[in-house]
Amino acid sequence: MGQQGMALKSIGMLAVCALTLAGCSALKGTGAGAVLAMFKGKGDQPAATAIPRAELEKAGIPLILVRNKTFGTEAFVGPRDSRGSLVNWATADGVLVTLRDGVLIETRGLGGDLMSSAMPGIGQVIAGGSHRRSYFYTGPDDRIFRLDLTCSTEATGSETLAIFGLAYPTRHLVETCRGDGVELQNEYWMQGGLIRQSREWVSPTLGYVELTRVID
């Protein structure tokens, strides 16, 4: 039971501000806006996985499904803006997940957010050798807490993922990180060089967040 992150309670389709603020209003008339109207937050939300792929494709933009078991939240995010390999993925309410080189580096609006970090790129994760992660997250009394971990990756074989009606063959990687009396495991499902799905730890409040790339 536990408190819900209010911003993510609804499975909102997103108003994707893919370019700038001006771009935001332009998108309202397109497929994304139409689907947004269908799924505006009210009581009986269907489970995210119940939405047919055809509906999602109407939005016309890449979509990642973000899930968090700790608070039972699910939301679709689309690319809001990008700079080099860094992409900000956002929901309609402005909840933000920032990925650099495919790896989650920051969140906003999830509660107990990861405010900043020093993370490896996906290349470093795949390579398997020892690498480091530093997390700076918001904890009690709104203070920033720091966690430094040393990580190594292990490939555990192939796995076929069924995502919204399509099957993807992937390689499953498990990254084990230790430090400060803590051990956690991040998981990546690689489809070639693309991260098809990942399960990454964000902060003590949130725990793990699962990111599934649904629409490319």
Add this chain to the structure above:
Amino acid sequence: MSTRRSKSQLAVTALAGLLCGPLAVPARAEMRPTLSFTGVPGLIDMPSGEAMADGNFSVAVAGFGPITRTTLSFQITPWLSGSYRIQNTRNWNEVVNDPANPENLYSSYNDRSFDLRIHLLKESGWRPSVTIGLQDFAGTGKFGAEYIAATKTIGDRVKITGGVGWGRLGSYNSFGSPFGDRPDPDVGRGGKPNANTWFRGPASFFGGIEWQLNDAWTVKAEYSTDAYGEEAGYRKTFERRSPFNFGIEYHRDETMSVGIYSLYGSEIGFNVNFVLDPKRRAMTGILGAGPVAVGQRPSRSADPDAWDGGWVTQPDAAPILRDNLDKYLNPDGIYIEDFAYTATTVQIRIRNDKFDAGAQAIGRTARALSHVMPASVEVFEIVPVVRGMAASKVTMRRSDIESLEHVANNGAVLRDRVAFGDASGGLAGGSGADPEYYPQFNWGLGLGYRVSAPARGDVGLRATASYELPQGIVLSGSVYGRVYDNLDKVFVIDKGGSLPPVRSDVRDYNEDSPLALERLQAAWYAHPADNIYTRLTFGYLEPMHAGISGEVLWKPVDSRLALGLELNYTKQRDTDGGFGFGDYDYSIATGHVSAYYDFGNGFLGQLDVGRYLAGDTGATITLDREFANGWKVGAFASFTSASAEEFGEGSFDKGLHLTIPMNWLLGQPSRKEMDATIRPLQRDGGARVDVQGRLYDTIRDYHTGRLDEQWDSRVWR
């Protein structure tokens, strides 16, 4: 560069065991403390040696037989906690017959008490946790007790408590008086610490056991050494047949528990507790939409024209830039009060209406500037404005904003590169606020309450409105309409005192005004010189007094110390809540010199010396603890020339103050707060004009003391 005052906010945590779920209460080897009927960590009626987690705030409502207790407790520091309690005993005068004792006039008696607990030892290894407690250390002494209690955890489900108690806790089956006899408390009018009684008189051993069956259910048993001599023995309000108490409690989570008990072999009792940890937000965390990405300028080599400073000569540059900035800022509740620029520097004066943390408004403004300002502008000066006063000037370099956006620990890194200064006077080259913003009319309607006596008063609707004009002029008022009251249940006893009734006629004020004009005033705020702020308020300043109030405050942006001077001239208003002054022919000039000190870590102190409404002179000392999210708990006491006899019951004015920010409850951005002041008694000594909008709290949010508490976690949010 102004250096940060408080030490770095970074904390390294040991997170063992916390990965599976939400952040738990700080990991401790022992079980969580549970509260007793007296609202402090304890068993049933007996205290234990534990302490609540630092900063925790609890409300306990417990009762058995004729007795009901409501206790507020606050863990002021990890080793010191305080409590404020009201105990109501029914059937107080049912069997006694002594007319000489004024207490016997009450059929139901309210006793207020203050406690202090000092946590001497934390539990670890073989060592138990040990606490010394002073119960009802200042007051009529009816509830007075002192104790040393120790609690040890066995395994991870059982706690054993044992201790020695004096006073009430030594009244049953004592083993002797190790420190001599207990003199009668020097009660006088009550309200003063009875130090000469502490740890004196008969002492007894008390103890008990607490067994946690599972995460939700706990069973307790204890041996109580409180004989209830007055309640059970003398007044026979209940029968104390046995010293053994038992009970079972349901703990829904760390925040709430309910219990049912068998007490003294004759009564069934209940205990409901709420524990709040202000450091943990009610809604998972700080919510609200994320910020736009920082705007990045093109490189000089790729686009040298963009870096040209010629745009400054464009006559319509200002309106265009302001419009574009509004597109970013207004959705975040930030409005431009003024705006001026050169080719390399821009100063923007903003009003922050939404974010509780000034640092977040500053960060959002920097992002907006990074998108809108032409590339040649390198220096951002962001000036938060409150009621027309520029509270501070935050200077940062655009290159730092661009380069630090996704750097690890960027909050602290940016703080080291930012300069804070004063921003008095107007902005040269600025054209002021958008004419559409002013006048600003705001209104609100909500439930309110008025207290005449403990647990007596009325509830009703309160309508407030404010009309803000540019240049720091604010017209405001509030009207209260009574909906329901239990005033007729107040049993009035002359509580003594010979001061003019500047406050003690509160019952008349509440009774006579079903509809009351509480406030109607015009205030003018200014920032005339560096570090100097001024206020002038005129009108019906508060429900009981009207007049004029002027204030000057000296407060540099990064100083721990602030000094102020306030002068007022007021007349006492009629009790009917209207515009007249005929009831009391009383006017007085009052004033104070004030010193404010920010001790760091959220502890604030204030000392006011001067003349109070009843003509008495003296000092008020206030201590507050403020949390980063805006929670504030404080206590105050006034010591004035009004002798205890003149003051009446209570001896001196004292009370508690509590502020709960709305954004803590909701998670979403909001600057609204709920405020409550609790006084055991409203008497006439040490009374200040209750004028709203004093300077210190108005501008503090944008000075480094407060900004730094929130900077690291908010400036990049």
